[in-house]
Amino acid sequence: MNPKPTSDSRRRLVVPLALAAIAIGVAPNLFASGSGPSPMPSGSGSMGSTAPSMTPEQQAAMRYNRGLKQQMKGDEAEKQALASSDEKKHTKGMNAAQKAWQNAREDYEAAVKLDSQHYQAYGALGYVLRKQGDFDGSLGAYAHALQLKPGFTPAIEYRGEAYLGLNKIEEAKADYITLFATDRANADTLAKAMTGWIAEKKKNPAGVEPGVVDDLSKWLEARQEIAAKTSALLPPKDARW
DSSP, X not given: OOOOOOHHHHHHHHHHHHHHHHHHOSOTTSOTTSOOOOOOOOOOOOOSSSOOOOOHHHHHXXXXXXXXXXXXXXXXXXXXXXXXXXXHHHHHHHHHHHHHHHHHHHHHXXXXXXXXXXXXXXXXXXXXXXXXXXXXXXXXXXXXXXXXXXXXXXXXXXXXXXXXXXXXXXXXXXXXXXXXXXXXHHXXXXXXXXXXXXXXXXXXXXXXXXXXXXXXXXXHHHHHXXXXXXXXXXXXXXXXX
């Protein structure tokens, strides 16, 4: 018969379980674009009556994963706000979204300070900065992510949307071309953002010449025709070779 665990031994068991739950407790479908929870890096840590010591990389992974939860919370609040026709509910929802994105930003900034090689955190930081309207800051974060991980397509897609926010259409087109050749799903996401930008500028040009909007509209229509024709040539996602 096993002896009954003492209260001290129970505490030692609860701590690592709680930390593991925090580290992996982010929904796996959080980002269709490819970003997701960061696995906890392996490392040594002494167990005692207090919380175990953690490496900077492990702490960064925890802050990044916590940021993802806040980012998802902000995205959901924005979705609900945009779907509401009630002005008060819309304003309340957008305020909640901005609060959650700010929390995510603080977690991502902490993550990259702890682990300067965490390219996913840089990419996610760029995302929330863009959501906060800091397009220049977001481009800087994407540049860090892509310097660490060239070809990281979620950051390329996010960057394309930031370029749209700055009305840098040629740069956004270039990112679409890159994604079209390397990550068709993210190319489609950027194309959707372009469609939204075109619709918005037709209603409220905000200094953008109508010809620029029309040119992008025609360019995108041509690109989507190519995408439709070539999509049948792509191998199915579950193809086995």
